Amino acid sequence: MKDINIGLIGFGTIGTGVVKLLQQNEELITKKLGARLVLKKIADIDITTSRGIKISKNLLTTNAREIINDKDIPIVIELMGGYEPARTFVLEAIAKGKHVVTANKALLATYGNEIFSAAQDKSMDIGFEASVGGTIPIIKTLRESLVANKINSIMGIMNGTCNFILTKMTDEGKAFDVVLKEAQKLGFAEADPTFDIEGIDTAHKMAIILSLAYGKKVNLKDIYLEGITKLSSDDIEFAKDLGYRIKLLAIAMLKNGEVEARIHPTMIPSGHLLANVNLNYNAFHIMGDASGPIFLFGQGAGMMPTASAVFSDIIDISRDILKGITRRVPLRSRSETAMQQIKLIPMDNIETKYYFRFSALDRPGVLSKISGVLGENNISIATVIQKARGEKGAVPVVMTTYKALEKDVRKALKKINKLDMVQDETILIRIEDDLN
Ligand code: HSE
Secondary structure, eight states, X not given: OOEEEEEEEOOSHHHHHHHHXXXXXXXXXXXXXXXXXXXXXXXXXXXXXXXXXXXXXXXXXXXXHHHHTOTTOOEEEXXXXXXXXXXXXXXXXHHTTOEEEEOOHHHHHHHHHHHHHHHHHTTOOEEOGGGSSTTSOHHHIIIIITTTSOEEEEEEEOOHHHHHHHHHHHHHOOOHHHHHXXXXXXXXXXXXXXXXXXXXXXXXXXXXXXXXXXOEEEOGGGSEEOOSTTXXXXXXXXHHHTTEEEEEEEEEEEETTEXXXXXXXXXXXTTXXXXXXXXXXXXXXXXXXXXXXXXXXXXXXXXXXXXXXXXXXXXXXHHHHHHTOOOSSOTTSSOGGGOEEEOOOXXXXXXXXXXXXXXXXXXXXXXXXXXXXXXXXXXXXXXXXXXXXXXXXXXXXXXXXXXXXXXHHHHHHHHHHTSTTEEEXXXXXXXXXXXX
């Protein structure tokens, strides 16, 4: 039986999961592959801390180049995360004729074009299933299963930390900071949790998804992005009253041949599948023109779920090696030369429904003034809620709208925020309720 050597760079949580899974399911993997995967070397700057698994000390090195320069290792697994030296190591591995498996979404979202082109030039494979949605096979689904479809929309919950925080705030009334600490303890959060809560991690994943679904190279900064840090328990409660749950949703839509991509807290009907994706779970709701709706659900982070995705790539590449071929499936579902650079639809031009929470004095004429400005700007009101009455300070006035243009909404809110009777900046949350 043939041996296929693999080298692992990065022995953190996911790296440990990869070693553990190979030990746990070695027999099953060998049977399915028809070859033995042999972990030849593990590189990390810390090779002394116990990972709670048995491994030979001879496997460990602090020098990643012992893997990159080893002629007997055809597959390098990069699980160190971050931009550098991950980028340098990946490019060096490709240049040395090695296939690479990575979970590094920040790296691929930022340097993906350089890395994928280098891999194409050298006929090497890059496996990146673990970079988006943890264990969920979203990359394979877009690249292979839905290859013949026009992807009309993708709505995704792609960050476990944000989803965990929103779930605990909604269902247990817990405070943001308290729940963030819980998520950090459980190991979902990024080293810098700003990446999670400001939506940057979701934007990295979205950039990868867009390139697969639409064959477009996207500038990260063109993806509209709002994190969850401004959400208050008031809005979460009003959302419940209105029959919605708030999720940090990544939305990609095809509109007249152009692509809209945005990430922001979104109110979705509480009965929708996406609204019931809770805690650290991720999900993708994809609408293909031939397939119709598809829903993928699973753990978007964590040691063993992510290791499972890493192995799906290692085994795909190994199967090709055994057949003496490479790149059976193009990395981003088409040749790298067919990828196009695009500008996304500007946020001003998107159309959706809105929730506004005005902080208004409880005086006669306030509602007519606010609704007047909305009307002047083509914004039609669907519902109004004012719970508190007769208080001295401002009271929350909540309105939801029918579909309106973002440009009009911004113009109207600018005017409303300047009114004497409006005390604080108006809160805006977008509503998506015609999900299929
Ligand atoms: N910090 C990420 C999350 C980890 O919370 O989803 C998985 O990419």
